[in-house]
Amino acid sequence: MIFICDLMLGRLSKYLRMLGLNAPCAKSPGPPDTGEHAEEPPYFFTKRLGGPRYERTIHIRSDRIMEQLGEIRHIIVPHIRPDAIMSRCIECNVPLFSTSRENIEHYVPEYVYHHHAEFKQCPSCKKVYWGGSHTEKMRKWIDEITEAHG
């Protein structure tokens, strides 16, 4: 399933990516062109009221990220796979690949290099992720959202 976020929901799209969901940002303000995803039409999360009708448009009311996630929790939770959490670049929305320490030495702070053994990297922007790159707070939030309705 694809969860397209309009341009005003950039922060929401990053949170969805953190959960491992495929959450691209819309390239244009209108609803998505479903032609290429005819079998499983994407959801379209938007702040805009009105505009062209699209069946799977979900209007997001709140401006606060945690409330926005609450509004769509029932939609996204069935699509969250535990093994996919934190497997996607939150900037680029592409799956990360595992890489060895030697390959990322120049991309991470020295203490990170020395204190972690498992690293993942984004093939697009080269950003490196490691065990501690998501804060405790994020972990807690992810546990909450997945446990509450999982």
Ligand SMILES: [Zn+2]
């Ligand atoms: Zn990236």
